Amino acid sequence: MPKLGMEPIRKAALVKATIVEIGRAGSLDVTVSQIAKRAGMSSALAHHYFGSKEEMFLAAMRHILTLYGAEVRGALVAAEGPEGRIRAILRANFSPTNFRREAVGAWLNFWVLSLSVPQAKRLLAVYQRRLRSNLIAALRPLAGVRAGEIAESLGAMIDGLYLREVLKSGAPDGAAAAAVALRHLEAELARGA
Amino acid sequence: MPKLGMEPIRKAALVKATIVEIGRAGSLDVTVSQIAKRAGMSSALAHHYFGSKEEMFLAAMRHILTLYGAEVRGALVAAEGPEGRIRAILRANFSPTNFRREAVGAWLNFWVLSLSVPQAKRLLAVYQRRLRSNLIAALRPLAGVRAGEIAESLGAMIDGLYLREVLKSGAPDGAAAAAVALRHLEAELARGA
DNA sequence: GTTTTTGTTGATTGACGAGTCAATAAACTT
DNA sequence: AAGTTTATTGACTCGTCAATCAACAAAAAC
Numbered sequence: 001m002p003k004l005g006m007e008p009i010r011k012a013a014l015v016k017a018t019i020v021e022i023g024r025a026g027s028l029d030v031t032v033s034q035i036a037k038r039a040g041m042s043s044a045l046a047h048h049y050f051g052s053k054e055e056m057f058l059a060a061m062r063h064i065l066t067l068y069g070a071e072v073r074g075a076l077v078a079a080e081g082p083e084g085r086i087r088a089i090l091r092a093n094f095s096p097t098n099f100r101r102e103a104v105g106a107w108l109n110f111w112v113l114s115l116s117v118p119q120a121k122r123l124l125a126v127y128q129r130r131l132r133s134n135l136i137a138a139l140r141p142l143a144g145v146r147a148g149e150i151a152e153s154l155g156a157m158i159d160g161l162y163l164r165e166v167l168k169s170g171a172p173d174g175a176a177a178a179a180v181a182l183r184h185l186e187a188e189l190a191r192g193a
Numbered sequence: 194m195p196k197l198g199m200e201p202i203r204k205a206a207l208v209k210a211t212i213v214e215i216g217r218a219g220s221l222d223v224t225v226s227q228i229a230k231r232a233g234m235s236s237a238l239a240h241h242y243f244g245s246k247e248e249m250f251l252a253a254m255r256h257i258l259t260l261y262g263a264e265v266r267g268a269l270v271a272a273e274g275p276e277g278r279i280r281a282i283l284r285a286n287f288s289p290t291n292f293r294r295e296a297v298g299a300w301l302n303f304w305v306l307s308l309s310v311p312q313a314k315r316l317l318a319v320y321q322r323r324l325r326s327n328l329i330a331a332l333r334p335l336a337g338v339r340a341g342e343i344a345e346s347l348g349a350m351i352d353g354l355y356l357r358e359v360l361k362s363g364a365p366d367g368a369a370a371a372a373v374a375l376r377h378l379e380a381e382l383a384r385g386a
Numbered sequence: 387g388t389t390t391t392t393g394t395t396g397a398t399t400g401a402c403g404a405g406t407c408a409a410t411a412a413a414c415t416t
Numbered sequence: 417a418a419g420t421t422t423a424t425t426g427a428c429t430c431g432t433c434a435a436t437c438a439a440c441a442a443a444a445a446c
Binding site for chain 1: 218219220221222296297301302303304305306307308309314317318321342345346348349350351352353354355360361362373376377379380381383384
Protein backbone atom coordinates (compact mmCIF):
# COMPACT_ATOMS: atom_id res chain seq x y z
CA MET A 1 0.00 0.00 0.00
CA PRO A 2 2.37 2.62 -1.20
CA LYS A 3 1.27 6.07 -0.26
CA LEU A 4 2.70 8.95 -2.18
CA GLY A 5 4.89 11.69 -0.77
CA MET A 6 6.81 9.29 1.39
CA GLU A 7 10.23 10.61 0.52
CA PRO A 8 10.54 13.40 3.09
CA ILE A 9 9.02 11.21 5.80
CA ARG A 10 11.35 8.31 5.06
CA LYS A 11 14.36 10.56 4.85
CA ALA A 12 13.56 12.21 8.16
CA ALA A 13 13.10 8.84 9.80
CA LEU A 14 16.42 7.64 8.41
CA VAL A 15 18.26 10.72 9.59
CA LYS A 16 16.88 10.33 13.07
CA ALA A 17 17.67 6.62 13.11
CA THR A 18 21.20 7.29 11.90
CA ILE A 19 21.84 9.63 14.80
CA VAL A 20 20.35 7.22 17.31
CA GLU A 21 22.41 4.32 16.01
CA ILE A 22 25.62 6.33 16.06
CA GLY A 23 24.83 7.26 19.63
CA ARG A 24 24.24 3.63 20.55
CA ALA A 25 27.41 2.40 18.91
CA GLY A 26 29.46 5.37 20.03
CA SER A 27 31.03 5.27 16.60
CA LEU A 28 30.31 5.48 12.90
CA ASP A 29 30.52 1.73 12.80
CA VAL A 30 26.84 1.22 12.16
CA THR A 31 25.29 -0.68 9.30
CA VAL A 32 22.73 0.60 6.89
CA SER A 33 20.56 -2.35 7.87
CA GLN A 34 20.61 -1.32 11.53
CA ILE A 35 19.63 2.20 10.61
CA ALA A 36 16.93 1.10 8.20
CA LYS A 37 15.51 -1.35 10.69
CA ARG A 38 15.28 1.30 13.39
CA ALA A 39 13.61 3.58 10.88
CA GLY A 40 11.13 0.83 10.07
CA MET A 41 12.06 -0.01 6.51
CA SER A 42 14.30 -2.23 4.43
CA SER A 43 17.92 -1.35 3.80
CA ALA A 44 17.18 -1.28 0.09
CA LEU A 45 14.80 1.60 0.64
CA ALA A 46 17.43 3.49 2.59
CA HIS A 47 19.77 3.12 -0.34
CA HIS A 48 16.99 4.13 -2.67
CA TYR A 49 16.54 7.45 -0.91
CA PHE A 50 20.10 8.28 0.03
CA GLY A 51 22.24 6.41 -2.45
CA SER A 52 25.03 5.72 -0.01
CA LYS A 53 25.86 5.50 3.63
CA GLU A 54 28.07 8.56 3.44
CA GLU A 55 25.13 10.61 2.19
CA MET A 56 23.18 9.40 5.19
CA PHE A 57 25.92 10.50 7.53
CA LEU A 58 26.12 13.91 5.93
CA ALA A 59 22.36 14.34 6.13
CA ALA A 60 22.48 13.36 9.79
CA MET A 61 25.25 15.85 10.39
CA ARG A 62 23.27 18.61 8.69
CA HIS A 63 20.35 17.75 10.90
CA ILE A 64 22.38 17.88 14.10
CA LEU A 65 23.86 21.20 13.10
CA THR A 66 20.43 22.55 12.21
CA LEU A 67 19.06 21.54 15.59
CA TYR A 68 22.02 23.12 17.29
CA GLY A 69 21.59 26.32 15.30
CA ALA A 70 17.90 26.42 16.14
CA GLU A 71 18.62 25.97 19.82
CA VAL A 72 21.04 28.89 19.83
CA ARG A 73 18.66 31.09 17.90
CA GLY A 74 15.81 30.13 20.17
CA ALA A 75 17.80 31.03 23.24
CA LEU A 76 18.89 34.32 21.71
CA VAL A 77 15.43 35.70 20.92
CA ALA A 78 14.50 35.56 24.58
CA ALA A 79 17.73 37.19 25.69
CA GLU A 80 18.03 40.80 26.78
CA GLY A 81 21.17 42.88 26.75
CA PRO A 82 24.68 41.86 25.73
CA GLU A 83 25.36 39.76 28.81
CA GLY A 84 21.99 38.11 28.44
CA ARG A 85 22.92 37.13 24.92
CA ILE A 86 26.17 35.59 26.03
CA ARG A 87 24.39 33.67 28.74
CA ALA A 88 21.85 32.46 26.21
CA ILE A 89 24.58 31.13 23.93
CA LEU A 90 26.18 29.31 26.84
CA ARG A 91 22.87 27.90 27.93
CA ALA A 92 22.21 26.57 24.44
CA ASN A 93 25.67 25.05 24.13
CA PHE A 94 25.50 23.32 27.48
CA SER A 95 21.86 22.35 27.40
CA PRO A 96 20.93 18.80 28.34
CA THR A 97 20.05 18.22 24.70
CA ASN A 98 23.71 18.35 23.78
CA PHE A 99 24.62 15.86 26.44
CA ARG A 100 22.23 13.20 25.30
CA ARG A 101 23.86 10.03 24.09
CA GLU A 102 22.95 10.65 20.47
CA ALA A 103 24.16 14.22 20.47
CA VAL A 104 27.47 13.30 22.05
CA GLY A 105 28.04 10.46 19.63
CA ALA A 106 27.13 12.69 16.74
CA TRP A 107 29.41 15.54 17.68
CA LEU A 108 32.49 13.51 18.46
CA ASN A 109 32.08 11.29 15.44
CA PHE A 110 31.41 14.18 13.13
CA TRP A 111 34.60 15.80 14.32
CA VAL A 112 36.42 12.65 13.37
CA LEU A 113 34.54 12.39 10.10
CA SER A 114 35.63 15.91 9.21
CA LEU A 115 39.22 14.67 9.24
CA SER A 116 38.62 12.56 6.18
CA VAL A 117 35.49 13.90 4.48
CA PRO A 118 35.89 17.46 3.15
CA GLN A 119 32.15 17.94 2.97
CA ALA A 120 31.92 17.24 6.67
CA LYS A 121 34.70 19.68 7.41
CA ARG A 122 32.87 22.37 5.47
CA LEU A 123 29.63 21.81 7.36
CA LEU A 124 31.45 22.12 10.63
CA ALA A 125 33.20 25.29 9.52
CA VAL A 126 29.91 26.97 8.67
CA TYR A 127 28.58 26.42 12.14
CA GLN A 128 31.78 27.44 13.83
CA ARG A 129 31.69 30.73 11.96
CA ARG A 130 28.11 31.22 12.97
CA LEU A 131 28.88 30.70 16.64
CA ARG A 132 31.81 33.05 16.32
CA SER A 133 29.76 35.83 14.81
CA ASN A 134 27.04 35.39 17.42
CA LEU A 135 29.65 35.72 20.12
CA ILE A 136 31.25 38.75 18.55
CA ALA A 137 27.91 40.49 18.11
CA ALA A 138 27.12 39.98 21.77
CA LEU A 139 30.61 40.94 22.89
CA ARG A 140 30.98 44.12 20.89
CA PRO A 141 29.09 46.33 23.36
CA LEU A 142 31.01 44.81 26.25
CA ALA A 143 34.50 44.53 24.85
CA GLY A 144 34.70 46.81 21.82
CA VAL A 145 37.67 46.03 19.65
CA ARG A 146 38.64 43.12 21.85
CA ALA A 147 35.40 41.32 20.94
CA GLY A 148 37.18 39.30 18.28
CA GLU A 149 39.90 37.85 20.44
CA ILE A 150 37.56 37.22 23.34
CA ALA A 151 35.13 35.42 21.06
CA GLU A 152 37.98 33.22 19.95
CA SER A 153 39.02 32.25 23.45
CA LEU A 154 35.46 31.89 24.67
CA GLY A 155 34.64 29.67 21.72
CA ALA A 156 37.59 27.43 22.46
CA MET A 157 36.58 27.36 26.09
CA ILE A 158 33.09 26.22 25.18
CA ASP A 159 34.42 23.38 23.02
CA GLY A 160 36.97 22.35 25.62
CA LEU A 161 34.48 22.31 28.45
CA TYR A 162 32.02 20.33 26.38
CA LEU A 163 34.65 17.80 25.45
CA ARG A 164 35.73 17.32 29.05
CA GLU A 165 32.22 17.07 30.30
CA VAL A 166 31.52 14.43 27.70
CA LEU A 167 34.66 12.37 28.17
CA LYS A 168 34.58 12.24 31.93
CA SER A 169 32.77 9.35 33.51
CA GLY A 170 29.67 10.18 35.44
CA ALA A 171 26.79 12.47 34.68
CA PRO A 172 27.75 15.61 32.77
CA ASP A 173 27.04 18.92 34.44
CA GLY A 174 26.22 21.54 31.86
CA ALA A 175 25.51 24.21 34.44
CA ALA A 176 28.96 23.87 35.96
CA ALA A 177 30.55 24.11 32.55
CA ALA A 178 28.58 27.25 31.76
CA ALA A 179 29.69 28.77 35.05
CA VAL A 180 33.34 28.17 34.25
CA ALA A 181 32.92 29.73 30.83
CA LEU A 182 31.24 32.74 32.38
CA ARG A 183 34.07 33.14 34.86
CA HIS A 184 36.51 33.08 31.99
CA LEU A 185 34.55 35.80 30.26
CA GLU A 186 34.47 38.01 33.34
CA ALA A 187 38.19 37.64 33.77
CA GLU A 188 38.81 38.59 30.16
CA LEU A 189 36.54 41.60 30.41
CA ALA A 190 38.11 42.75 33.65
CA ARG A 191 41.52 42.45 32.06
CA GLY A 192 40.53 44.84 29.31
CA ALA A 193 39.14 47.50 31.62
CA MET B 194 65.34 -17.52 9.93
CA PRO B 195 63.53 -16.85 13.11
CA LYS B 196 65.60 -14.84 15.52
CA LEU B 197 64.66 -14.98 19.15
CA GLY B 198 63.43 -12.07 21.22
CA MET B 199 61.32 -10.75 18.41
CA GLU B 200 58.23 -10.10 20.48
CA PRO B 201 59.00 -6.60 21.77
CA ILE B 202 60.33 -5.54 18.37
CA ARG B 203 57.29 -6.80 16.52
CA LYS B 204 54.91 -5.30 19.04
CA ALA B 205 56.59 -1.92 18.85
CA ALA B 206 56.47 -1.99 15.06
CA LEU B 207 52.80 -2.88 15.15
CA VAL B 208 51.97 -0.13 17.59
CA LYS B 209 53.73 2.42 15.46
CA ALA B 210 52.08 1.13 12.30
CA THR B 211 48.68 1.22 13.96
CA ILE B 212 49.08 4.88 14.78
CA VAL B 213 50.31 5.72 11.30
CA GLU B 214 47.43 3.89 9.67
CA ILE B 215 44.85 5.56 11.88
CA GLY B 216 46.39 8.88 10.94
CA ARG B 217 46.22 8.04 7.25
CA ALA B 218 42.63 6.88 7.40
CA GLY B 219 41.56 9.60 9.80
CA SER B 220 39.50 6.93 11.53
CA LEU B 221 39.67 3.60 13.29
CA ASP B 222 38.51 2.01 10.08
CA VAL B 223 41.82 0.34 9.37
CA THR B 224 42.39 -3.35 8.78
CA VAL B 225 44.77 -5.58 10.60
CA SER B 226 46.30 -6.46 7.25
CA GLN B 227 47.10 -2.84 6.48
CA ILE B 228 48.73 -2.42 9.86
CA ALA B 229 50.68 -5.65 9.61
CA LYS B 230 51.84 -4.85 6.10
CA ARG B 231 53.13 -1.45 7.16
CA ALA B 232 54.88 -3.11 10.07
CA GLY B 233 56.46 -5.59 7.68
CA MET B 234 54.80 -8.83 8.70
CA SER B 235 51.78 -10.99 8.03
CA SER B 236 48.43 -10.28 9.60
CA ALA B 237 48.58 -13.67 11.25
CA LEU B 238 51.63 -12.58 13.18
CA ALA B 239 49.88 -9.43 14.32
CA HIS B 240 47.10 -11.57 15.71
CA HIS B 241 49.64 -13.88 17.23
CA TYR B 242 51.15 -11.08 19.29
CA PHE B 243 48.10 -9.03 20.11
CA GLY B 244 45.23 -11.47 19.93
CA SER B 245 42.76 -8.94 18.61
CA LYS B 246 42.46 -5.64 16.87
CA GLU B 247 41.08 -3.98 19.95
CA GLU B 248 44.19 -4.94 21.88
CA MET B 249 46.24 -3.30 19.15
CA PHE B 250 44.23 -0.12 19.47
CA LEU B 251 44.64 -0.05 23.21
CA ALA B 252 48.38 -0.62 22.94
CA ALA B 253 48.58 2.21 20.42
CA MET B 254 46.67 4.44 22.74
CA ARG B 255 48.94 3.60 25.65
CA HIS B 256 51.88 4.45 23.45
CA ILE B 257 50.46 7.82 22.40
CA LEU B 258 49.70 8.68 25.99
CA THR B 259 53.18 7.62 27.07
CA LEU B 260 54.77 9.83 24.44
CA TYR B 261 52.60 12.70 25.49
CA GLY B 262 53.48 12.19 29.12
CA ALA B 263 57.16 12.05 28.27
CA GLU B 264 56.93 15.26 26.32
CA VAL B 265 55.32 17.06 29.22
CA ARG B 266 57.86 15.71 31.70
CA GLY B 267 60.70 16.60 29.36
CA ALA B 268 59.49 20.16 29.04
CA LEU B 269 59.02 20.42 32.79
CA VAL B 270 62.54 19.46 33.84
CA ALA B 271 63.97 22.38 31.88
CA ALA B 272 61.45 24.82 33.30
CA GLU B 273 62.23 27.34 36.01
CA GLY B 274 59.75 28.96 38.32
CA PRO B 275 55.98 28.51 38.42
CA GLU B 276 55.28 30.49 35.30
CA GLY B 277 58.04 28.68 33.47
CA ARG B 278 56.37 25.40 34.38
CA ILE B 279 53.03 26.54 33.02
CA ARG B 280 54.69 27.70 29.84
CA ALA B 281 56.43 24.35 29.55
CA ILE B 282 53.15 22.47 29.85
CA LEU B 283 51.60 24.66 27.18
CA ARG B 284 54.59 24.22 24.92
CA ALA B 285 54.37 20.44 25.27
CA ASN B 286 50.64 20.39 24.59
CA PHE B 287 50.87 22.58 21.54
CA SER B 288 54.10 21.20 20.16
CA PRO B 289 54.28 20.31 16.47
CA THR B 290 54.42 16.67 17.53
CA ASN B 291 50.81 16.81 18.61
CA PHE B 292 49.72 18.37 15.34
CA ARG B 293 51.19 15.67 13.16
CA ARG B 294 48.67 13.69 11.16
CA GLU B 295 49.15 10.57 13.23
CA ALA B 296 48.85 12.33 16.56
CA VAL B 297 45.70 14.16 15.52
CA GLY B 298 44.11 10.99 14.21
CA ALA B 299 45.08 9.17 17.36
CA TRP B 300 43.72 11.73 19.78
CA LEU B 301 40.39 12.34 18.11
CA ASN B 302 39.78 8.68 17.49
CA PHE B 303 40.77 7.69 20.99
CA TRP B 304 38.30 10.19 22.35
CA VAL B 305 35.64 8.49 20.28
CA LEU B 306 36.86 5.06 21.27
CA SER B 307 36.55 6.00 24.91
CA LEU B 308 32.81 6.41 24.36
CA SER B 309 32.41 2.70 23.82
CA VAL B 310 35.47 0.99 25.32
CA PRO B 311 35.74 1.43 29.09
CA GLN B 312 39.42 0.52 29.05
CA ALA B 313 40.06 3.43 26.70
CA LYS B 314 38.10 5.77 28.92
CA ARG B 315 40.19 4.72 31.89
CA LEU B 316 43.46 5.36 30.05
CA LEU B 317 42.29 8.81 29.09
CA ALA B 318 41.22 9.58 32.64
CA VAL B 319 44.65 8.72 34.00
CA TYR B 320 46.33 11.21 31.74
CA GLN B 321 43.76 13.88 32.33
CA ARG B 322 44.37 13.59 36.06
CA ARG B 323 48.09 13.79 35.49
CA LEU B 324 47.79 16.99 33.47
CA ARG B 325 45.51 18.39 36.10
CA SER B 326 47.93 17.71 38.92
CA ASN B 327 50.82 19.15 36.92
CA LEU B 328 48.85 22.29 36.38
CA ILE B 329 47.81 22.56 40.00
CA ALA B 330 51.37 22.10 41.21
CA ALA B 331 52.57 24.88 38.97
CA LEU B 332 49.64 27.13 39.83
CA ARG B 333 49.76 26.79 43.60
CA PRO B 334 52.52 29.39 44.08
CA LEU B 335 50.72 31.76 41.72
CA ALA B 336 47.12 31.29 42.66
CA GLY B 337 47.00 29.65 46.11
CA VAL B 338 43.63 28.15 46.85
CA ARG B 339 42.32 29.11 43.42
CA ALA B 340 44.85 26.77 41.80
CA GLY B 341 42.20 24.05 41.52
CA GLU B 342 39.59 26.00 39.67
CA ILE B 343 42.13 27.71 37.43
CA ALA B 344 43.67 24.35 36.53
CA GLU B 345 40.23 23.17 35.54
CA SER B 346 39.54 26.09 33.25
CA LEU B 347 43.04 26.14 31.83
CA GLY B 348 42.82 22.42 31.11
CA ALA B 349 39.56 22.87 29.26
CA MET B 350 41.06 25.78 27.40
CA ILE B 351 43.97 23.64 26.27
CA ASP B 352 41.68 20.90 24.98
CA GLY B 353 39.38 23.38 23.27
CA LEU B 354 42.19 25.23 21.56
CA TYR B 355 43.74 21.98 20.41
CA LEU B 356 40.45 20.77 19.02
CA ARG B 357 39.85 23.99 17.11
CA GLU B 358 43.35 24.11 15.78
CA VAL B 359 42.95 20.57 14.55
CA LEU B 360 39.52 20.92 13.01
CA LYS B 361 40.13 24.13 11.17
CA SER B 362 41.39 23.87 7.63
CA GLY B 363 44.88 25.15 7.03
CA ALA B 364 48.07 24.70 8.94
CA PRO B 365 47.63 24.55 12.69
CA ASP B 366 49.38 27.22 14.71
CA GLY B 367 50.44 25.86 18.08
CA ALA B 368 52.16 29.05 19.12
CA ALA B 369 49.01 31.09 18.64
CA ALA B 370 47.04 28.59 20.67
CA ALA B 371 49.57 28.71 23.48
CA ALA B 372 49.40 32.49 23.46
CA VAL B 373 45.62 32.45 23.87
CA ALA B 374 45.90 29.99 26.73
CA LEU B 375 48.48 32.19 28.40
CA ARG B 376 46.26 35.23 28.05
CA HIS B 377 43.46 33.29 29.67
CA LEU B 378 45.76 32.41 32.54
CA GLU B 379 46.85 36.00 33.07
CA ALA B 380 43.26 37.16 33.10
CA GLU B 381 42.34 34.53 35.68
CA LEU B 382 45.31 35.43 37.87
CA ALA B 383 44.59 39.16 37.63
CA ARG B 384 41.00 38.49 38.61
CA GLY B 385 42.08 36.82 41.80
CA ALA B 386 44.41 39.61 42.87
C1' DG C 387 69.44 -35.96 19.22
C1' DT C 388 65.04 -35.52 20.41
C1' DT C 389 61.69 -32.46 22.48
C1' DT C 390 60.03 -27.93 23.43
C1' DT C 391 59.69 -23.22 22.72
C1' DT C 392 59.52 -19.23 19.70
C1' DG C 393 58.77 -17.10 15.23
C1' DT C 394 56.40 -17.04 10.98
C1' DT C 395 53.14 -17.37 7.11
C1' DG C 396 49.74 -19.01 3.39
C1' DA C 397 45.48 -20.66 3.20
C1' DT C 398 41.07 -20.93 4.97
C1' DT C 399 36.86 -20.06 7.49
C1' DG C 400 32.93 -17.81 8.60
C1' DA C 401 30.61 -13.86 8.94
C1' DC C 402 29.02 -9.58 7.65
C1' DG C 403 27.87 -5.66 4.88
C1' DA C 404 27.31 -2.06 0.99
C1' DG C 405 25.10 -1.61 -2.96
C1' DT C 406 22.18 -3.60 -7.03
C1' DC C 407 18.22 -5.59 -9.24
C1' DA C 408 14.12 -7.58 -10.54
C1' DA C 409 9.63 -7.85 -9.23
C1' DT C 410 5.28 -6.26 -7.08
C1' DA C 411 1.88 -2.92 -6.15
C1' DA C 412 -0.48 1.26 -5.44
C1' DA C 413 -1.44 5.68 -7.07
C1' DC C 414 -1.47 9.31 -10.54
C1' DT C 415 -1.70 10.78 -15.74
C1' DT C 416 -3.70 10.85 -20.20
C1' DA D 417 -7.53 1.23 -19.87
C1' DA D 418 -2.95 1.73 -20.75
C1' DG D 419 1.16 3.78 -19.32
C1' DT D 420 4.00 6.19 -16.04
C1' DT D 421 5.73 7.40 -11.72
C1' DT D 422 6.57 6.38 -6.80
C1' DA D 423 7.06 3.10 -3.01
C1' DT D 424 8.84 -1.05 -1.42
C1' DT D 425 11.32 -5.36 -0.52
C1' DG D 426 13.63 -10.11 -0.82
C1' DA D 427 17.22 -12.06 -2.88
C1' DC D 428 21.61 -11.67 -4.57
C1' DT D 429 26.44 -10.15 -5.76
C1' DC D 430 30.79 -9.15 -4.68
C1' DG D 431 33.89 -7.83 -1.72
C1' DT D 432 36.18 -7.47 2.70
C1' DC D 433 37.97 -8.72 6.98
C1' DA D 434 38.92 -10.66 11.78
C1' DA D 435 40.36 -14.62 13.48
C1' DT D 436 42.08 -19.54 13.18
C1' DC D 437 44.97 -23.32 11.78
C1' DA D 438 48.19 -26.30 9.97
C1' DA D 439 52.64 -26.42 8.78
C1' DC D 440 57.42 -25.13 8.57
C1' DA D 441 61.89 -23.38 10.53
C1' DA D 442 65.25 -22.24 13.83
C1' DA D 443 66.96 -21.96 18.28
C1' DA D 444 67.06 -23.71 23.17
C1' DA D 445 66.62 -27.11 26.58
C1' DC D 446 67.31 -31.60 28.09
